[in-house]
Amino acid sequence: MNFLLTASGLRNETERDALRDMVGRPFGSANVVYVPTASVAEPGDHGWLLADMNRLHGLGWRQFDVLELNGLPRRTVLDRLLNADVIYVGGGNHYHLARSITGNGLADGFLEALESRVYVGFSAGSMIFSRHLTGHSADVIGDTADLHVLGTATVEPPFGLFDWYLKPHLYSPDFPERDDAWADRIVAKADFPIYFLDDETAVRVRDGEVDVISEGRWRFHS
Structure with a gap:
């Protein structure tokens, strides 16, 4: 399994190069499916979602699909995932996203894909x-x-693959409270490892090997 877990999408060339390497061929010969489900639970302006979609679309895929996880038959959702070479799951409310996966019985099929x-x-x-x-x-x-x-x-982890937790948007101007003091308060309570990522950073997982790629700043609490 290969994961590129970004804080804020493919915002820099380091992240885009990492994805090219993981895909193993030009984006123009690959299919991507964009899953916006998490965004639906967020109120207010969704310009950030459109900006992220446009940034991804601009990479020039052979096919750019958009797939909502709720409301479609399970087999239809899984077939659309299987038709993609890259599964891109966007931002918003991560609890709504997790509940959409578990509530629709998608976890096993997702992992298979x-x-x-x-x-x-x-x-x-x-x-x-x-x-x-x-x-x-x-x-x-x-x-x-x-x-x-x-x-x-309550919420159930839909996959439970990693022992660590990822928290995005450290130092982000869109989340001004997420500074070092904020991270320190979380670390003081945490009984599990956490990656804190700024918006120019991603955790990459390739065949079980974990590393961080970044043009910004990040912290890890073990």
């Missing part, structure tokens, strides 16, 4: 693979409000 495809995550799309994506981690991170807007206080 990822055996021979490249996965790219943007923010929420990068957060759903930790086994620590639970109500406890919501309390540690301080984002239980994102669960409460869904009318629940």
Whole structure:
């Protein structure tokens, strides 16, 4: 399995080069599917979503598909994933995304598709693979409000592949509270490893090997 887990999409050439290497052929000869499901649970202006879609589309894919995980038959969703060479899952509410995967019985099929495809995550799309994506981690991170807007206080990790947790947007002007003091407060409560990524950074996982690629700044708490 190959993952490029970005904080804020493919914003720099280092991340784009990493994806080219993982795909192994020109983007013009590959299919990508964009999953915007997490964004649906976010209120307000969605210009950030359109900017991310346009940035990805601009790479010049053979086919650019858009797939919502809710409302379609399970087999249809999985067939669309299998038709892609790159599965790109966008940002928004990671708890809504996780619940959409588990609630629609997609986890096993998703993992099957990822055996021979490249996965790219943007923010929420990068957060759903930790086994620590639970109500406890919501309390540690301080984002239980994102669960409460869904009318629940619990969430199941849909995959549980990684022992570490990923938290994006460190030092981001869009999230001015996410500074070192914010990260330090989380670390003081955390009983699991955490990658804190700024918007120019990604965690790359290739065949179980984990590294960080960045044109910015990041922190790791073990």
